[in-house]
Amino acid sequence: MSHRVDARSQLRILHVDLDAFFAAVEVLDEPALAGRPVVVGGSGPRAVVASCSYEARRFGVRSAMPMLEALRRCPEAVHRPPRMARYREIGRAFLALLRAAADVVEPVGLDEAYLDLGGNARSDRQVEALAQGLRRQVATELGLSAAVGVAAHKHVAKLASRAVKRLPPAVRGERGILVVPPEAEADFLGPLPLAAVPGVGPVTAARLAAVGLHQVADLRTVPRTVLRRRLGQAAGDRLFALARGQLDEPVRASRPRRSISKIVTFPSDVEDRERLRGVVAVLAQALGDQLADEGLLARSVSVGLRDPAHRDHHRTSSSDAVGGAWSVGRQALALFDRLPGLPAVRAVEVSVQGLRPRNEVVQSPTLPFGCGDGSTPGGVAVGRRRPPVSLDAVASKLRTRFGPRALQPASTLPEAGARGVAGGVVGSLGLRED
Ligand SMILES: [Mg+2]
Missing domain, CATH: 1.10.150.20 (5' to 3' exonuclease, C-terminal subdomain)
Structure with a gap:
């Protein structure tokens, strides 16, 4: 058999890991914290450090250390409570960015993922350039830094990114990437x-x-x-x-879920129907945004109310595919209006079922530009062949950029009197009120 020169790189696995994720997001949202030791975590006697900046690490502060110990080691540290919704939001943007770069992406938590570049014809140099490009994108689009490990095998890629992280930022410089070619694996491991x-x-x-x-x-x-x-x-x-260099574990795309649900249990029973409507709207919006971010469509939407005797009252739609805050919100509110009036409600649940990947067909309402004569009413020219722009996609982008309240259908806005409850829901979902 003749020997064939294969130009394809064996370096097909990337492990991308955001640096000091929670702490970095706090600095991102509060630039005055840059360069200061930041610790993120709870504040009770049992609280532990969830994340800490490099400046805090210099004082010996580490993740999972008791918070009291961390603040003893570094009394000048800025202590922030975790804002999980914000981290999830950025985690979704991070994942979207990675999914645009590789066929198979396996997320691990919010801030790291394995990528399998597949069998595409790429030279080692192209793979490295791709890794550099990803780091640049993470920096410019998310404002965060990442370590990237590149290897032929999954576990080696992970260990490579971890080795990058061990380097102090000054030594690490701007690269933040470690490539371990197959022939160097034995020495590296x-x-x-x-x-x-x-x-x-x-x-x-x-x-x-x-x-x-x-x-x-x-x-x-x-x-x-x-x-x-x-x-x-x-x-x-x-x-x-x-x-022995014989372990080759596959990168597995995240397992598709069948349903997603969001539930709020009130501290005390709620009687006001308009306030409940406001809560349904907020939950549906969060669900819809999640579907849009994850590129999913649902076959049905359910709204449930639990009464003080723990009896559940549900209504489920089974119409067309829905996805995005707009369509989920509209269906959820229509279902809510069909639920019986209850004297008091203990908990509200909104869920979506029958999830599947969004295909080419855009089912949500579209904006007028992009599908007409190539110009918007405002006169801004857009490409003639541009596909219709989904209203949900635009709304979701605006919310990602300007916060959860940036844009909502008027019909889903809580009444003035319900704002308190909606705000409470926003708080309990971990979303920040702005
Ligand atoms: Mg990380």
Whole structure:
């Protein structure tokens, strides 16, 4: 058989990990914090550090450290409570950016993901340029920095991005990328402590340490049976293969969900129907935005009310595909109007079912420009062949940029008197009122 020169790069796996994510978002939203030690986390006696800036790390502050300990080590640290909704919002934008770059994206939490570039013909240099481009995009579009590991194998890519993170920012410079080619994997992995290997928890690491196995290289000295005996067959085989460069785990696209639901339980029962309507509107909007962000359409929408005796009253639509705040909001409010009047309500739920990826057909209302004669009423020329612009997509973008209240259908706006409750819901969803 003749040897064929293959121009395709074996470096098809990227691991992209945002730096000090929660703390970085706090600095992003409050630029006066730049350069200062920032710790994010709760404030009770049991609170721990959820995230901390590099400036705080210099004082020995680490994630998962008790907050009291962190503030003792670094009394001048700026302490902020976590704003999960804001982090989720940026996490979704991060994911969208990655999905535009690769066929298969496996998110891990909000701030990191594996990318599989697939079998496209790319040279090593092109892959590296793509990784650099992603970092630049994360910086310019999200205002955040990321570490990127590039390798032929998933676990190596992860360990590469982690190695980048270990470097102090001054040493790391602007690159923030580590490429580990297949021929360098053995040298790269060998000295790493086993506890650092993805999939090896503290218990496994302790079991291996008990028989004198501390580093990846140590695993190469023992037969498979020893690892199986210590760890069980699956885990033993995995580490056996990993140590010998034979572990090739696939990047898996996030598993599609069948439904999403948002529930609010009131601190005390609510009687005012208009206020409930306002709550349904806010929940539906959040759901619709989530569908749009994740590129999903739903087959049905449900609205449920729970009465003080814990009886549930539901209405479900099963019409066309819905997605986006506009259409989910409209359907949810129509369903709410068909629910019986209850003397008091304990909890409200809005959910969507039958989720599937949004296809080419745009089902939500469209804006007049982009599908007509090539110009908007305002006279701004747009491409003739541009596809119709979805109203939901525009509304979702505006909200991402200007906050959850930036644009809402008038019909979904709570009455003046309901603002308090809607605000409470916004608070309990973790969304910030602006
Ligand atoms: Mg991170």
